[in-house]
Amino acid sequence: xxxxxxxxxxxxxxxxxxxxxxxxxxxxxxxxxxxxxxxxxxxxxxxxxxxxxxxxxxxxxxxxxxxxxxxxxxxxxxxxxxxxxxxxxxxxxxxxxxxxxxxxxxxxxxxxxxxxxxxxxxxxxxxxxxxxxxxxxxxxxxxxxxxxxxxxxxxxxxxxxxxxxxxxxxxxxxxxxxxxxxxxxxxxxxxxxxxxxxx
Amino acid sequence: xxxxxxxxxxxxxxxxxxxxxxxxxxxxxxxxxxxxxxxxxxxxxxxxxxxxxxxxxxxxxxxxxxxxxxxxxxxxxxxxxxxxxxxxxxxxxxxxxxxxxxxxxxxxxxxxxxxxxxxxxxxxxxxxxxxxxxxxxxxxxxxxxxxxxxxxxxxxxxxxxxxxxxxxxxxxxxxxxxxxxxxxxxxxxxxxxxxxxxx
Numbered sequence: 001x002x003x004x005x006x007x008x009x010x011x012x013x014x015x016x017x018x019x020x021x022x023x024x025x026x027x028x029x030x031x032x033x034x035x036x037x038x039x040x041x042x043x044x045x046x047x048x049x050x051x052x053x054x055x056x057x058x059x060x061x062x063x064x065x066x067x068x069x070x071x072x073x074x075x076x077x078x079x080x081x082x083x084x085x086x087x088x089x090x091x092x093x094x095x096x097x098x099x100x101x102x103x104x105x106x107x108x109x110x111x112x113x114x115x116x117x118x119x120x121x122x123x124x125x126x127x128x129x130x131x132x133x134x135x136x137x138x139x140x141x142x143x144x145x146x147x148x149x150x151x152x153x154x155x156x157x158x159x160x161x162x163x164x165x166x167x168x169x170x171x172x173x174x175x176x177x178x179x180x181x182x183x184x185x186x187x188x189x190x191x192x193x194x195x196x197x198x199x
Numbered sequence: 200x201x202x203x204x205x206x207x208x209x210x211x212x213x214x215x216x217x218x219x220x221x222x223x224x225x226x227x228x229x230x231x232x233x234x235x236x237x238x239x240x241x242x243x244x245x246x247x248x249x250x251x252x253x254x255x256x257x258x259x260x261x262x263x264x265x266x267x268x269x270x271x272x273x274x275x276x277x278x279x280x281x282x283x284x285x286x287x288x289x290x291x292x293x294x295x296x297x298x299x300x301x302x303x304x305x306x307x308x309x310x311x312x313x314x315x316x317x318x319x320x321x322x323x324x325x326x327x328x329x330x331x332x333x334x335x336x337x338x339x340x341x342x343x344x345x346x347x348x349x350x351x352x353x354x355x356x357x358x359x360x361x362x363x364x365x366x367x368x369x370x371x372x373x374x375x376x377x378x379x380x381x382x383x384x385x386x387x388x389x390x391x392x393x394x395x396x397x398x
Contacts, residue, residue: 003291004264010249013242018230024218030288031217033249033262040250043212044243050209050232051239063232065203089229092202 007033059130061106061123063088071095071104078102079134083141084127084157086110086150090143103137105130110144110153119156127157131166139167146173206232258329260305260322262287270294270303277301278333282340283326283356285309285349289342302336304329309343309352318355326356330365338366345372 002008007029014025032040056062057069064070071077081102085091091104109122119125131137142157144150158168174192175184184192201207206228213224231239255261256268259281263269270276280301284290290303308321318324330336341356343349357367373391374383383391 004253004262006245006248006252006264007262009241009245013238013245016234016238016242017227019223026288028216029249030286032246033253035215035250037250039212039215040246042208043215044246046205046208046212047231047239047243047246049205050228051234051236053205054203054232063203063206065205087229089225 056106056108060104061088061108061126062091062104076101079136080138081141082127082131082137082139083143086144086153090145094143107144107153110149111156112149122153124157124160128160131161131164137166139169141169141171143171146171255305255307259303260287260307260325261290261303275300278335279337280340281326281330281336281338282342284342285344285352289344293342306343306352309348310355311348321352323356323359327359330360330363336365338368341367341369345370 003011010029010032011022011025014020014028015022020028032043035043053065054063055065055067057064057067057072059068059072062069062071066073078101082105083091083094083100083102084105084107085094086107086109088106091106094100094104105123105127107122107124107127109117111117111119111122131140140157140161142154144153154170158170161168172195173188174195175181175188181189202210209228209231210221210224213219213227214221219227231242234242252264253262254264254266256263256266256271258267258271261268261270265272277300281304282293282299282301283304283306284293285306285308287305290305293299293303304322304326306321306323306326308316310316310318310321330339339356339360341353343352353369357369360367371394372387373394374380374387380388
């Protein structure tokens with residue numbers, strides 16, 4: 001016997017989300033049925049709205065309702081620096097520190113030979129075009145993840161952009177604030193010693 | 200800085216689901232934006248439909264689109280036995296074995312003094328009414344979970360229904376099929392010895 005169709009469809013929809021198998025999907029579907037009507041309606045509306053009303057900023061690739069996005073259209077920001085991130089989530093993480101007050105560029109991915117992702121599959125061409133058109137940009141900070149793919153992407157961008165006379169930098173690698181030296185992995189320790197700062 | 204409103208709302212909706220915190224909700228929301236348009240639309244529709252089109256069967260409490268449900272309206276089933284479960288999921292688990300061909304009753308909960316759930320908070324009154332009205336029912340099988348609350352609910356139902364001359368039984372407790380004796384917990388082993396079957 002199958003579940004009644006409405007709940008079978010809902011279970012099916014939940015299983016399409018990442019990391020959610022049939023057991024969790026069933027639990028979520030039954031939970032949904034017990035949720036207040038207005039919560040379910042607003043859930044459905046926000047699904048539709050997130051898909052319909054959000055676009056990528058034509059300048060930086062950020063997720064936005066307006067084009068250009070609020071960051072690109074904010075003239076009070078330092079227009080000479082562009083921080084390059086892989087995903088919109090990374091942009092938000094840096095933006096939420098409240099310390100960085102310049103521009104961004106979202107690649108929507110990193111170079112990954114294993115997944116067959118080359119320079120043409122991520123948002124690099126628009127970055128190059130942007131840098132060619134806009135003379136005020138002096139520095140590019142590459143803020144990709146500190147793993148093999150992130151490093152490879154940073155190296156690629158560095159080689160691509162440095163010949164144009166731009167300053168290209170990378171986020172520092174080292175100990176996380178609050179962490180213990182004896183719990184840190186060897187490569188992090190090596191990088192932390194290499195990148196030591198003068199007191 | 201906040202996420203654009205459509206995605207902030209979607210993240211908020213996801214966090215209302217059980218076991219989903221802000222980090223997972225953010226991941227799911229970004230995943231949703233990359234999903235095909237038709238999958239998102241059908242997800243939203245199935246949310247609305249599950250809430251709108253599903254009701255509880257007025258006889259047994261099963262989730263159903265029609266009333267009475269397909270099980271209660273199936274006359275080929277044995278009408279003399281009612282299997283009592285706590286949740287619709289338990290009904291489906293037993294139904295999917297394909298071996299049980301009689302009726303069900305869903306309590307929508309178990310007795311739980313810790314959560315303040317007494318006999319009036321679960322679907323017991325409708326079970327009693329059903330048994331009083333329907334003379335063909337001879338046996339009630341209590342299939343609540345094999346934990347303290349499930350046992351308490353079974354004991355309560357047994358004391359309530361036995362005086363009316365009904366046969367009340369409980370699912371067997373013992374070793375799971377395929378399990379190792381030396382991995383079984385003590386209480387399961389005691390129950391398995393007590394409930395031994397003649398070969």
